[in-house]
Amino acid sequence: GQNIDQPTEMTATEGAIVQINCTYQTSGFNGLFWYQQHAGEAPTFLSYNVLDGLEEKGRFSSFLSRSKGYSYLLLKELQMKDSASYLCAVEGSGAGSYQLTFGKGTKLSVIP
């Protein structure tokens, strides 16, 4: 099985940088996803990490360390529209392949 931990809530200021952490304990690992979910809407894909290191995509970056069971999502130049929940999800391997386990999400509030 998978156990995924991320902070419940965070607050940051418009224009600032925020880092949302995700730790996981898994029986197998194929990759880690980050999704964004605005209130009342469906999740939308942000990033997918398979190998260790940093993946940058515009204002958003995602980092993975498989040996530490750790990932973070970095949001730069925060905008009000970034207020949303951010979901970390792990894909299992072997018998758990294609089974995706989500963390409970981190609700980010961006304030002026």
Next chain:
Amino acid sequence: EAQVTQNPRYLITVTGKKLTVTCSQNMNHEYMSWYRQDPGLGLRQIYYSMNVEVTDKGDVPEGYKVSRKEKRNFPLILESPSPNQTSLYFCASSPYYREFRELFFGEGSRLTVL
């Protein structure tokens, strides 16, 4: 337009009355999956399917059934709904190539069981 379509979007029903939530995708994706989302518990996977006639249990399959007779459709069946199945349900699909495993979600179906 590439999309995942769920119906109904909202439903109020009573305990024990069988219902089906339909899910259809027009992107020719192999992989489809159902999730439920509850406050404080996050998204939990109910069932998933890697291809036609191939389905497997997720983390919370009890009380649900699925079928995958066609590639584009993946209905979720509640044979005898109970109040603890009141939730927000999402269907999702993905091409699931090694380099492109993004999940595309439907808009969600809010189900209330009285």
